[in-house]
Amino acid sequence: MARHRDPLLWRGLAAAGFPGARVRWLELPGSFRRYVFPLLVLGVLLLVFLPLRNPDPGFLITCAIAYALWVMPRVPRKIVLPLVVVALAFLYPLYVDKLYALPVLETFPAMTTMVPVAIFMVMALGLNMVVGYAGLLDLGYVVFYAIGAYVAAWFASPIFAGATSNFGAAGVAPGFPGIHISIWILILAAGIITAVFGVIIGLPTLRLRGDYLAIVTLGFGEILPQVARNGENVFGFNLTNGPRGITPIDSPGFGGWSFLSEAGTYLNPTTFFYWGGLVLVAITIFSSWRLRDSRLGRAWIAIREDETAAAAMGVPLMRTKTWSYAAGAFFGGLAGCWFAAYKTGVFPDDFYFQISIFVLCMVILGGMGNIWGVLLGAAFLTYLDIEGLGNIGAWVNDNVGTNIDIPQIKFGIYGLIILAVMLFRPQGLLPEARRKAEFEDALHGDELSEPKVAGERS
Amino acid sequence: MVAQAHTHVVRIRQSWVARVTPYLGLALVALVVAWLIVNAVKEPANFFEVLLIGVSNGALYGLVALGYTLVYGILQLINFAHGDVFMLGGMICITLVTEVFRLGEGENGFVLFLSILGLLALTMIACGLINATVELVAYRRLRNAPRLAPLITAIGASFLLSNIALAVWGPEYLTLDPILPRSEVFSVGGVEYRWNQLIVLLITVPVLLGLVYLVQNTRQGKAMRAVAQDKDAAGMMGIDVNRTISFTFLIAGALAGTAGVIYALYYTNVRFDQGFQLGLIAFTAAVLGGIGNLPGAVLGALLIGLIQAFNEGLAWHAPGASWTQSIVFGILILILVFRPAGLLGEGEPEGA
Numbered sequence: 001m002a003r004h005r006d007p008l009l010w011r012g013l014a015a016a017g018f019p020g021a022r023v024r025w026l027e028l029p030g031s032f033r034r035y036v037f038p039l040l041v042l043g044v045l046l047l048v049f050l051p052l053r054n055p056d057p058g059f060l061i062t063c064a065i066a067y068a069l070w071v072m073p074r075v076p077r078k079i080v081l082p083l084v085v086v087a088l089a090f091l092y093p094l095y096v097d098k099l100y101a102l103p104v105l106e107t108f109p110a111m112t113t114m115v116p117v118a119i120f121m122v123m124a125l126g127l128n129m130v131v132g133y134a135g136l137l138d139l140g141y142v143v144f145y146a147i148g149a150y151v152a153a154w155f156a157s158p159i160f161a162g163a164t165s166n167f168g169a170a171g172v173a174p175g176f177p178g179i180h181i182s183i184w185i186l187i188l189a190a191g192i193i194t195a196v197f198g199v200i201i202g203l204p205t206l207r208l209r210g211d212y213l214a215i216v217t218l219g220f221g222e223i224l225p226q227v228a229r230n231g232e233n234v235f236g237f238n239l240t241n242g243p244r245g246i247t248p249i250d251s252p253g254f255g256g257w258s259f260l261s262e263a264g265t266y267l268n269p270t271t272f273f274y275w276g277g278l279v280l281v282a283i284t285i286f287s288s289w290r291l292r293d294s295r296l297g298r299a300w301i302a303i304r305e306d307e308t309a310a311a312a313m314g315v316p317l318m319r320t321k322t323w324s325y326a327a328g329a330f331f332g333g334l335a336g337c338w339f340a341a342y343k344t345g346v347f348p349d350d351f352y353f354q355i356s357i358f359v360l361c362m363v364i365l366g367g368m369g370n371i372w373g374v375l376l377g378a379a380f381l382t383y384l385d386i387e388g389l390g391n392i393g394a395w396v397n398d399n400v401g402t403n404i405d406i407p408q409i410k411f412g413i414y415g416l417i418i419l420a421v422m423l424f425r426p427q428g429l430l431p432e433a434r435r436k437a438e439f440e441d442a443l444h445g446d447e448l449s450e451p452k453v454a455g456e457r458s
Numbered sequence: 459m460v461a462q463a464h465t466h467v468v469r470i471r472q473s474w475v476a477r478v479t480p481y482l483g484l485a486l487v488a489l490v491v492a493w494l495i496v497n498a499v500k501e502p503a504n505f506f507e508v509l510l511i512g513v514s515n516g517a518l519y520g521l522v523a524l525g526y527t528l529v530y531g532i533l534q535l536i537n538f539a540h541g542d543v544f545m546l547g548g549m550i551c552i553t554l555v556t557e558v559f560r561l562g563e564g565e566n567g568f569v570l571f572l573s574i575l576g577l578l579a580l581t582m583i584a585c586g587l588i589n590a591t592v593e594l595v596a597y598r599r600l601r602n603a604p605r606l607a608p609l610i611t612a613i614g615a616s617f618l619l620s621n622i623a624l625a626v627w628g629p630e631y632l633t634l635d636p637i638l639p640r641s642e643v644f645s646v647g648g649v650e651y652r653w654n655q656l657i658v659l660l661i662t663v664p665v666l667l668g669l670v671y672l673v674q675n676t677r678q679g680k681a682m683r684a685v686a687q688d689k690d691a692a693g694m695m696g697i698d699v700n701r702t703i704s705f706t707f708l709i710a711g712a713l714a715g716t717a718g719v720i721y722a723l724y725y726t727n728v729r730f731d732q733g734f735q736l737g738l739i740a741f742t743a744a745v746l747g748g749i750g751n752l753p754g755a756v757l758g759a760l761l762i763g764l765i766q767a768f769n770e771g772l773a774w775h776a777p778g779a780s781w782t783q784s785i786v787f788g789i790l791i792l793i794l795v796f797r798p799a800g801l802l803g804e805g806e807p808e809g810a
Contacts, residue, residue: 137606139613204795211536211609212794215741219787222738226784357613364610408629412621418614422607423599 038071056100089278093271106391109383111270115342117382118277119335124362124378125284125371126331131360132369132432133297134324135304136206137214139356140221143201144194144329146228146351148336151190153246153346155181159238169250183252187280187337194333195326202325206318221356228348240348247345252276273342280338281375284331288371291327300324301369354411358385361414364421367428376430381417385410479796497772506649508771509764514655514724516763517662521717522740523747523755524669525589525710531750532686532706534605538612539592541737542619543711547585547718548728549627551577552634555722561637570637574723578661581719582712589711590704592619598700616734623730633727658720665716666756672709673752682706686750735783739766742790748803757802762786 013021025033045063069081092114099108109117123145130138153159156169158178168182181189205216232242240246251269291297299320302310311317340346358381366377384392393406406413421428498505522544529537555561559573596611638654645651673679684692685702693699721736722728743762747754766786770779777785793800 135604135606137609205791208794208798210605211534212798214606214609215536215745216791216794218738219791223784223787226781230780230784357617360610360613404625409621409625411617412624415614415617415621419596419611419618422611422614423596426603426607 035071038067042067058095058098058100090275093274104392104395105388106395107387109387111274113383113386115270115273115277116339116386117379118274118281119339119342120359120362120382121281121375121378122277122284122331122335122338123359124366124374125281125288126328126335127359128328128363128369128371128374129288129291129300129331130324130328131363132374133292133304134300134321135210136321136324137210138217138325138328139214139360140217140219140224140353141328141332141359142351142353142355143217143220143224144198144332145336145339145355146224146348147194147197148190148333149340149346149350150228150240150246150336151193151333152183152186152249152337152340155179155186155189156183156250156341157246157248159241159246180250183250183337183341187334190333190337191330192333194336195330198325198329199322202322203318206321206325218353218356221353225348225351225353228351240346243348245345245347247347249340249344249346251344252341269342273338277338277342280334284334285371285375287327287331292371296320296323357411357418358414361418365417365428367430367432369432370428370430373428373430373432377428381414384413389413483796493775494768494772497768497774497776500774503647503649504771504773506646508767510649510651510655511771512764512767513760514658514763515767516760517658518717518720518724518759519736519740519743519763520756520759521662521665521713521720522737523744523759524666524752525713526737526741526744527747527749527752527755528682528706528710528713530744532682532703533597533608535597535608536612536741537589537592537707537710538609538734538737539596539615539619540589540710540714541735541740542616542623542733543585543589543592544714544718544721544737544740545728545730545733546588546619546623547581547715548722548732549623549632549718549730550584550715551581551719551722552632552728553627554580555634555637563635563637565637567639570639574657574661574719578716578719582715585715585718586708586711588619589707589714593704593707598703616737620730620733623733627730629730631727631729634722636723636726638723654724658724661716661720665713669709669713670752678702678705739783739786742786742793745790745798746793746800748800751800751802754800754802758800762789765789 010022045067049060049063065084069077069084072080093111096108096111096114101107123141126144127138127141130136130141156179158176160179161177163179164177166176166180168185169180201217201220205213208216228240229243231240232238252272292301299310299315302313302315303317303320307317339350343350359378362377362381363374364377365381366375367373389407389410393404396406397403425431494505522540525540525543526537529535529540554577555573559577561570561573565573592615596615597608600608600611636654638657640652640654642650642652643656673682681692681697681702682705684695684697685699685706689699692702718728739762740759743758744755745758746761747756747758749755766782769776769782769785
């Protein structure tokens with residue numbers, strides 16, 4: 001335990017010849033003290049902005065909102081902050097092209113980036129239920145994503161030309177071959193089918209100890225994309241159309257309104273998929289939050305902390321773990337279905353192993369188990385993956401004079417992030433209080449104490 | 459009542475899955491054997507050639523699998539970065555051959571012999587140090603952390619190493635002009651056994667014997683076995699646990715380096731992302747033989763090598779190379795689910 005030291009400011013003032021500054025400051029009334037620092041910051045901000053001839057209105061508004069949220073007392077802030085975040089997120093397509101340039105990163109994420117951001121948020125929250133809540137390491141999460149996407153592809157595209165049926169699908173000409181079911185129904189169906197698949201994978205494998213489970217899921221994650229690539233001719237039946245993929249997938253419209261031809265308006269396909277993705281994110285957040293606090297969620301956390309103790313207290317291990325798999329798979333399927341609809345096609349090369357690790361990296365970076373942390377990790381890493389790394393790389397190459405292709409080694413950067421976070425801040429950027437305690441206990445625990453995890457020999 | 463209770467035999471009810479599994483396993487093996495026999499009868503020459511390729515593959519996998527098994531035995535950790543250390547070994551070897559040794563085809567036998575020894579020594583040292591560094595950086599701090607933590611850092615380390623190779627050597631295959639002599643050693647029924655195939659075994663067998671000697675007969679090997687059995691007790695007996703673990707990683711890395719040299723010389727091209735794939739196959743071999751068990755790793759590797767070669771090389775009803783990964787991982791999953799102890803493993807690994 002380090003000795004308590006006064007903050008730098010007081011030590012500096014004491015050194016400058018005002019030894020009693022701290023005491024005198026603390027004697028001032030609290031209502032006065034609370035506003036001094038914000039007012040100082042406001043002064044600095046005004047000093048920065050007043051000399052500018054044409055300050056960017058977007059930047060001014062950002063500063064004003066941030067400042068208002070910062071000085072707001074705690075009670076209204078708890079309500080206002082989420083409202084502001086939700087409003088900003090939903091209105092993003094309306095103001096994105098009016099935003100100012102950022103240093104280094106250059107631009108705010110474009111709409112084509114924001115759709116994958118929403119999709120990866122859903123995936124990361126789904127994986128968080130398995131890794132963060134139940135503590136089961138799943139290295140093959142991409143399987144569920146792929147199944148969700150292929151469900152969309154099978155039931156909303158001309159792949160099965162033998163059947164011709166249309167059930168509420170938008171923008172499909174009568175007599176167009178293939179099964180066409182409305183994407184809105186398929187999203188739910190994809191989630192359920194994927195969850196069932198999660199149970200099928202889980203039932204035999206969840207008995208295994210943690211690291212064996214990880215490697216088995218990894219095995220499934222390698223097998224399934226290969227099946228998709230080779231599935232052109234499964235005993236004479238074209239299941240996945242092989243590496244050429246399945247395309248086109250119907251648009252998720254309503255009736256005759258398919259959204260696919262409205263480019264340039266506010267309701268162009270990208271904006272539409274973004275808003276749909278946000279709704280999915282909202283549903284996933286709500287489900288995560290309610291599941292975590294439910295009987296089942298508490299059982300997951302109990303298993304994560306000590307499997308043996310949980311079993312002794314009457315938690316049915318297999319059933320609880322299988323449910324966590326099913327829940328995680330469900331949201332992976334949702335994300336996959338929405339992604340397939342967004343890309344209007346499914347290609348086996350979209351489902352490589354690295355995606356599983358990429359999503360895992362989001363969960364770890366944000367903080368395993370914490371919903372907001374995981375959302376932050378997903379948004380940040382997806383943005384980096386699609387736009388950020390390219391911009392940062394260009395900036396570095398321009399300013400340092402190097403010539404590194406940074407997007408090419410992006411998985412090395414994710415690997416580095418995983419390593420750095422696990423070694424120096426295993427609880428993640430926004431830790432869940434309970435998880436943090438677990439890791440700190442482990443890192444600073446007595447060398448010879450009993451192992452913390454069931455079945456571990458230290 | 460009491461007497462009755464003594465005579466009563468307690469019968470543990472086995473689930474039907476547990477009762478049926480051995481028969482299903484036997485049926486599967488019988489099917490594979492029948493398929494092999496049909497192939498051998500139809501085209502014996504092809505069969506024999508594929509068999510030899512399988513043995514070479516198996517020797518290579520064996521070296522990598524031993525690294526997994528050594529590390530697993532001592533830390534109960536799947537060192538995902540191991541495959542990438544192997545890949546780096548291949549890269550280092552090719553760079554050494556083209557930049558330092560400047561060898562070409564048809565070198566004088568004695569020069570070639572000395573060069574291969576030099577290549578082996580340098581690559582083994584380099585890979586050993588890389589692997590020990592990985593342990594020092596990625597695993598040592600997490601010795602007492604929840605079990606999944608080092609597994610996650612292992613994946614991070616693996617990605618980092620393969621991308622270091624990508625940054626240094628680029629995204630294309632790094633190729634080497636073949637330097638091993640390709641003349642035949644002997645031929646049976648028109649199938650030639652070539653020198654480059656023999657050299658694979660000539661390198662592998664002494665390295666394996668050396669490893670067995672090291673683990674069985676030296677002080678350091680004894681320390682390794684003690685630490686694998688019980689770290690705390692070994693520490694109390696005066697063994698420096700951290701140093702022993704570092705040494706184990708060093709040895710495992712050196713084995714991966716040997717495999718890298720063999721791969722570079724025999725297949726003559728290496729790419730940055732091959733390590734992870736081959737590492738997973740080798741890990742499957744280690745699990746098949748019984749993880750933590752050294753002879754098991756070699757046996758499993760030979761089997762996996764043969765299965766891969768048969769799958770890719772046989773003519774009659776073979777699924778073909780595009781299914782190799784699925785077959786190998788299918789074996790991995792089946793073994794882990796139905797017999798986690800592997801073929802030679804004694805009892806289940808603790809906690810399974």
